[in-house]
Amino acid sequence: MLANTSILVAGAGGLGSLSSMYLAAAGVGRIVIVDDDVVEPSNLNRQILHGEQGLGKDKVLSAAGRLSDLNSGVTVVPVKLRITDDTIDHILDGIDLIMDGTDNYDTRVVLNRAALKIGLSWIFGGVSGFDGMASLFSPKGKPCFECVFPPPGAKEDPGPGIIGPAAGMIASIQSMEAVKEILGIGKGLTGRLLRLSGMDMRINVSTLPPNPECRTCGRQLRKGSRP
Amino acid sequence: MKIILNGVEEIIPDGLSITDLIEWVKEGDPHLMVEVNNTYIYPKEYDRVWVRENDRIEMINPNLGG
Numbered sequence: 001m002l003a004n005t006s007i008l009v010a011g012a013g014g015l016g017s018l019s020s021m022y023l024a025a026a027g028v029g030r031i032v033i034v035d036d037d038v039v040e041p042s043n044l045n046r047q048i049l050h051g052e053q054g055l056g057k058d059k060v061l062s063a064a065g066r067l068s069d070l071n072s073g074v075t076v077v078p079v080k081l082r083i084t085d086d087t088i089d090h091i092l093d094g095i096d097l098i099m100d101g102t103d104n105y106d107t108r109v110v111l112n113r114a115a116l117k118i119g120l121s122w123i124f125g126g127v128s129g130f131d132g133m134a135s136l137f138s139p140k141g142k143p144c145f146e147c148v149f150p151p152p153g154a155k156e157d158p159g160p161g162i163i164g165p166a167a168g169m170i171a172s173i174q175s176m177e178a179v180k181e182i183l184g185i186g187k188g189l190t191g192r193l194l195r196l197s198g199m200d201m202r203i204n205v206s207t208l209p210p211n212p213e214c215r216t217c218g219r220q221l222r223k224g225s226r227p
Numbered sequence: 228m229k230i231i232l233n234g235v236e237e238i239i240p241d242g243l244s245i246t247d248l249i250e251w252v253k254e255g256d257p258h259l260m261v262e263v264n265n266t267y268i269y270p271k272e273y274d275r276v277w278v279r280e281n282d283r284i285e286m287i288n289p290n291l292g293g
């Protein structure tokens with residue numbers, strides 16, 4: 001099953017670093033990894049897919065090398081592109097599942113709408129400081145990302161830097177959810193939000209009721225429509 | 228009355244709605260998320276949901292970095 005699956009890892013940063021490595025090591029058939037950045041020294045505290053050798057290189061090329069080294073049986077497709085309303089349809093061609101490794105609200109809205117439109121599940125993860133959250137948004141059941149995080153979302157992460165293990169823990173949870181979703185086993189995070197508070201080391205899982213006010217999943221999607 | 232706010236016991240005035248509680252704790256994040264007893268509460272409901280004794284309330288700032 002895993003070997004027949006094609007996964008998009010949207011972003012080769014702190015979250016995408018870990019999730020892409022776990023998925024490659026697990027034997028996912030094809031990993032399409034998308035990012036338009038280059039590796040910078042400030043990335044290396046958490047983006048452990050990359051090392052000092054990769055500084056200044058495209059993240060997706062650095063990623064492809066490391067992932068192929070982990071498991072040569074995986075087809076890794078590096079795509080240096082910004083994820084936008086205009087590029088997402090092309091990026092999602094042939095994809096079975098989306099792993100969120102993005103670092104901002106707007107790109108997640110692009111993923112959310114495209115996933116709803118095409119009927120794909122996507123596994124949300126977000127981190128800041130010592131904290132993080134994760135959920136699984138499925139076209140089969142509400143709520144969607146924008147139910148829980150209504151627009152306009154925060155423009156950028158206002159918190160302090162991200163400590164590596166916070167990204168690592170959330171990406172690990174996302175990876176576990178991905179394997180379960182592909183194999184159709186266990187109880188996923190659909191309709192639930194997992195939150196990690198690293199500073200006081202608490203993990204909460206809460207229920208997400210559908211949001212009748214959601215303008216994205218609550219009515220027919222119009223391509224390119226803005227909240 | 229006593230509630231558990233973000234895992235910590237707090238004494239708050241009686242008769243507060245979620246809107247009042249947000250004001251009472253001086254939480255200013257416009258993107259704040261609220262959970263009561265492990266269920267997410269949408270902003271539309273903040274005026275209609277009343278805080279009760281022993282409620283476990285979480286005030287959450289979204290984490291959207293990566």
Ligand SMILES: [Zn+2]
Nearest residue numbers: 144147214217
């Ligand atoms: Zn929705």
